[in-house]
Amino acid sequence: MPPLDMHRFEQLKASGELPSPRGVALAIIRLTQEEEVSIPELARIIKSDPAFVGRLIKAANGTVPLNRRAIVSVxxxxxxxxxxxxxxxxxxxxxxxxxxxxxxxxxxxxxxWSSSLLMALSMQVLVQRVRVVAADEAFSVGLLARVGELALATLYPADYGRILLESRRFPELRLFDLEQQAFAMTHRELSAAMLVDWGLPPIFTQPVMFFEQADKATFAAESREAQLMECLGLARTLAELCLAPSVEQTSMMPGVLKQAAALGLNKEDFAAACERIGREWMEWGKLLQLETLAPPQFSDLIERSGGTGQPVPAACAGADGGAEAAETGARDGGMRVLVVDDEASIRKLMCAVLEEAGHTVFEAENGRIGLERALDIQPHMMVLDWVMPEMEGLELVRALRATKIGRSIYILLLTNVEDDERLIEAFEVGADDFVTKPVKPRVLAARMRAGQRVVRLQQELERDREEIRHFAAELAITNRRLQEAALTDALTGFPNRRYAIDRMQQEWTAAKRNGRPLSCMIIDLDGFKQINDTYGHDVGDMVLRQSADALRLALRGQDVICRTGGDEFLVICPDTDLAQGLSCAERLRAAVDALAIVTGADTLGLTISIGVAVRDDSMADLDALMKRADQGAYLAKQRGRNCVASVQGGAAGAQR
Known part of the structure; x- marks a missing residue:
């Protein structure tokens, strides 16, 4: 199955807003698509872009063993x-x-782009060890694997910005679901569709489709696609780890090691691979003028995480501190509460009071372990001692409030401090309440009930917000579909006349401002009225659909085709002179001429007449350009149909 309804993708592509290559890159892509490519000619084009020369040579050196001579030429x-x-x-x-x-x-x-670069470098290094595909191809796949996110940001900047803000504020909402509600597609589907359109083989496009939701993939366990998908997943996790705040990196490492172990990478080899990725990231960042951070010390991270792919062992005693307990949450309507105190007697008292109140309690004996446990367990509430070894209470509060997870936790401080200024400082840092020592169980229970009411109110508010967001998302997608329907021809799926005029005006303005050529074509189906009269409108509709499909497949990437009415189509060709327009029109004519349309017992042939025109200084507006193209179509009809013609410069296409 295609990663995205390709009919829908063609509509997006026809809008001209999808990210696409330009300049020298476009010339390179076109030249490499030719059957006979001259290496010297390709090198000549590449050398016209010094920046790309440097990137290409560096990428090539990344695939060469360290003991081999470096590559220095294009x-x-x-x-x-x-x-x-x-x-x-x-x-x-x-x-x-x-x-x-x-x-x-x-x-x-x-x-x-910094994350995409990290994915590219991670893929290049990982596949050299897993040996599932060539390292140079893996680099490019890693760089483009999330291009669908860039495409949605380009196509729908306001709506996608709102969705991203929601996903950051409320991590429990999945970005995929928000995208599907708003746009009837996700960035992973769009990424894969764009790679398919750019000519990447299925061995790459299918893993790109599924690496962020591997549970939906159906690849055979040991297949190349499955291994490449796992490499992409690990590359994505490594990118997130490198860009995460340092306080979160240790807690992320067990998951990274688990993914590495699934690919058969041992701890030492993986640590060396990660160190190389970090070094390359800094070098590439300078070359591409991307902002990078100091890479983590992976050996230290692995050691602090226990050196395995298993979660960091629980620090609490008495309560079930495993991941299963954290996921199931508190029993009987209670909360998940994490107690952080260096005194075992205090922790024991806390646990007794909180468990009696119906909460699920976890423990940590110092601030550093408390931070790791909080990020792992994601408690609703925390009770922290102000003074602790390794990380004091206020420092822990600051670190928590700097993370997405920690911003929503209700934090209660245990303190001997009665100085108003110090307590004000604690509140300003992010504490929600405090209890003075020695702790009185009834006072602690009352403070916790007050905190629980705040948490419950926040949860209710979030549920209300979620209902509003859900309703708004459904309304947005309905409005978007209505807008698309208003600009789309229902029979062929092409943009309609209303869209064509608006788009033509945009291209006219851009061509006039930039001094670039602009061509258009008027296409008429030959003898369509006779087909309708002889076979009926059902067959006529089938002929229109099949001819539209043939035209769509024969178009170039930058061209936009619209159905302007009946059996007439308009093709807008940006950056196209008259000779190029005639050549493109001849390709469209041949594609339709090759059709054999089966209608029951009969097989119909179909031809088209095409008029081509290019913008020139004598034209006052776009109506003049379209009129010239229409005159060309009339000339093609006069010459016997099934041909291409233009009234400009005495040019005319080949007649059949």
Missing amino acids: QEALMVLGLPAVRTMALGFSLLSNYRKGACAGFDYGRF
Whole structure:
């Protein structure tokens, strides 16, 4: 099955707003698609972009063993990488250069590209050990694996910004679900569809489709697709770890090690691989002018996490501190509460009081372990001692409030301090309440009940917000579908006349401002009225649909085709002169001419007449351009149909 309804994808593509390569990258991609590619010619085009030269040679050196001579020339890099990898790298680097900024306020473009670069480098290093695909191809796949996020930010900047903000404020809401509600598609589907459209083989596009939701994949356990999907998943996790605050990195490491173990990587080998990824990230960041952070010391992270792929052992005694208890939550309507105190007697007293109140209690003996446990358990409430070894209470509060998980936890401090200024400082740091020592069980229970009411009110408020968000998302998707329906021809799925005029005006303005050529075509189906009269409108509709499919497949990537009425189509061709327009029109004519439409006992042939026109200085507005194209179509009809013609410059296409 295709990753996305390709009919829907073609509509998005026809809008001209999808991220796409430009300039030298576009020339490289087009040249590498030719059957006979001259390496010297390709090298000449590449050398016209010094920035891409440097990136290409560095990428090639990343695939060469460390004890081999370094690659220093474009020709050597081409020989090492191969044409498919060069084409995909040109695509990825072009997108990086042209989409560093955008209109989506909620989308962090810098972080997106830094994360994508980390994924690219992680893929390059990982596949050299797993040996599932070539390292150079893996680099490009890692760089483009999440391009659907960039595409949604480009297509729907305001709506996608709102969705990203919601997903950050409320981590329990899955980004996929929000995207599906708002756009009737997800970024992973769009990523895979774009890679398919750019010519990447299924061995790459299918893992890209599923690596963020591996449970939905149906790959055979030991297949290349399954291994590549696991590599992408690990690369994504490594990118998140490198960009996470340092206080969260240790708690993330067990999950990373578990993914590495699933790929058969031992601890030492994986640590060395991660160190190399960190070094390469810093070097590539300078080359691509991307902001990077100091990479983590992976050996230290692995040691602090226990050096295994299992969760860090629970620090509490008496209560069930495993992940299962944290997931099931508190019993009988209670809360998950984490007690952090260096005195075992205090923890014992806390546990007794809180368990009697119906809460599920976890323990930690110092601030550092308490922070790790909080990020792992995600408690509703925490009771912290003000003075503790390794990390004091206020320092722990600051660290928690700096994380997504910690911002929603109700925090109660145990303290001997009665100084008003110190207590004010505690509240300003982020504490919600305090209890003075020695702790009185009844006072503690009363403070915890007050805190529980606050947590419950927050939960109720969040449920109300979720209902509103759900209703708003459903309304937004309904409005979007109505808008699409208003601009779409129901029979062919092409944009309709209303869309065509608006889009034509945009392209006219852009061409006039930038001094770039703009061509258009008017296409008429030959003898369509006779088909309708002879076979009926059902057959006529089938003919229209099949001819529309043939035209869609024969178009170039930048062209936009619309059905303007009856059996007439308009094709908008940006950056296209008259000769190129005639050549493209001839390809469309041949595609329809090759159709054999089966209608019961009869098989129908179909032809089209095409008029082509290009914008020139004599034209006052776009109506003049369309009129010239219409005159060309009339000329093609006069010449016997099934041909291409233009009234400009005496040019005309081949007549059949």
